[in-house]
Amino acid sequence: MRYSSTHKQETRARLLASCKAIAKQGGFEATGIDTLMSSIGLTGGAFYTHFPSKQALFEELIREELESSSRMLAGDERSDPDHVAKRLRGYLSSFHAANPESGCVLPTLGPEIARSSPAVRKAAEKSLKQTHESWNERLDDSDGAWALIAQCVGALVLARSVESEKTRKEILAACRRHIGRTHTLGL
Amino acid sequence: MRYSSTHKQETRARLLASCKAIAKQGGFEATGIDTLMSSIGLTGGAFYTHFPSKQALFEELIREELESSSRMLAGDERSDPDHVAKRLRGYLSSFHAANPESGCVLPTLGPEIARSSPAVRKAAEKSLKQTHESWNERLDDSDGAWALIAQCVGALVLARSVESEKTRKEILAACRRHIGRTHTLGL
DNA sequence: GTCTATATCTAGATAGAC
DNA sequence: GTCTATCTAGATATAGAC
Numbered sequence A, B: 001m002r003y004s005s006t007h008k009q010e011t012r013a014r015l016l017a018s019c020k021a022i023a024k025q026g027g028f029e030a031t032g033i034d035t036l037m038s039s040i041g042l043t044g045g046a047f048y049t050h051f052p053s054k055q056a057l058f059e060e061l062i063r064e065e066l067e068s069s070s071r072m073l074a075g076d077e078r079s080d081p082d083h084v085a086k087r088l089r090g091y092l093s094s095f096h097a098a099n100p101e102s103g104c105v106l107p108t109l110g111p112e113i114a115r116s117s118p119a120v121r122k123a124a125e126k127s128l129k130q131t132h133e134s135w136n137e138r139l140d141d142s143d144g145a146w147a148l149i150a151q152c153v154g155a156l157v158l159a160r161s162v163e164s165e166k167t168r169k170e171i172l173a174a175c176r177r178h179i180g181r182t183h184t185l186g187l
Numbered sequence C: 001g002t003c004t005a006t007a008t009c010t011a012g013a014t015a016g017a018c
Numbered sequence D: 001g002t003c004t005a006t007c008t009a010g011a012t013a014t015a016g017a018c
Helices: A007-026 A033-038 A044-049 A054-074 A083-091 A094-098 A106-114 A118-139 A142-161 A165-182 B007-026 B033-038 B044-049 B054-074 B083-091 B094-098 B106-114 B118-139 B142-161 B165-182
Strands: none
Touching: A007 A033, A007 A054, A007 A106, A033 A044, A054 A083, A054 A106, A054 A118, A083 A094, A083 A118, A083 A142, A083 A165, A094 A142, A094 A165, A106 A118, A106 A142, A106 B106, A106 B142, A118 A142, A118 B142, A118 B165, A142 A165, A142 B106, A142 B118, A142 B142, A142 B165, A165 B118, A165 B142, B007 B033, B007 B054, B007 B106, B033 B044, B054 B083, B054 B106, B054 B118, B083 B094, B083 B118, B083 B142, B083 B165, B094 B142, B094 B165, B106 B118, B106 B142, B118 B142, B142 B165
């Protein structure tokens, strides 16, 4: 064969990484396969050696993004006492609002997940429950943990929906301050 | 002329109402003009007597929906002392989660607004500021008002992203309870 | 104002050469 | 594994009949 034994999986990985960023930036449905493939220097026809359909790519992409977002929100350094506070500062930041391509999947593709297949929503549910459980361990407040996740996701949706940088920063800062007041996190 | 003097504006109104529901249900970009027009019993060609382009329809649709959502969240019965609590119960309900077509535009088209034109985001900003101001009047808590809006929008995004009805209800109930604890609303 | 027909473009997906 | 070429279907938008 003319390609190395790892070539295919490497190409698939590059494709997924690129598609994640593009989909979070401009929406998944809105971007065509030719565009996705040319973003990694290939043509549209080569897509189908890696995925049987665009829908299959969506499912894999969302699955991986949800796990990544779960890690982003929940973190894994269980030793650091105020790492939740750090995660929140990063999440509710202007940088995150301005760079959806490298951020959490929920504020940008949440509605597409909601309209997708049961399998995708099943994966979303699993990741969200993990995040909830992780925060509940620290907050000892199940309701508060769900409220916190909702507030974070909603704040990003709102921040990106307004035009002025001033209002965007105000929304994010208000949520950071409010969380500091209503949760015992040392934010 | 063969049509009444009010016929055109009535058709336009019917078209807008139908498109709002369809777009909130399945996404705006995902639905074609033929489908939108046939939903009110007309064919695609007639669309362009009412709007110069699909984008123009989107802008008008979002503008009206944002004002409607602002009313839905903020309300206008300034006399009722706990009408904020009522609005929140309706917003954070299973019915709302199950019926995006008749619900708030932000949890379903928020990302499309975020990716749209500055004019659309300008309108979104205006409506959001109105809602914020309305709630701030009652809560006397500017940060809390933004946090509340974010939490409501985020809760709907999450609730619709999970598969099981059980988890969906848990997320919504947790947010209702948490708001009851952290805001003085009598929820 | 709405229809049918159509122009033009782009989409997802497949076939066969290399 | 990737390419080019192509099929089919759907999209937005326009033209002209009624």
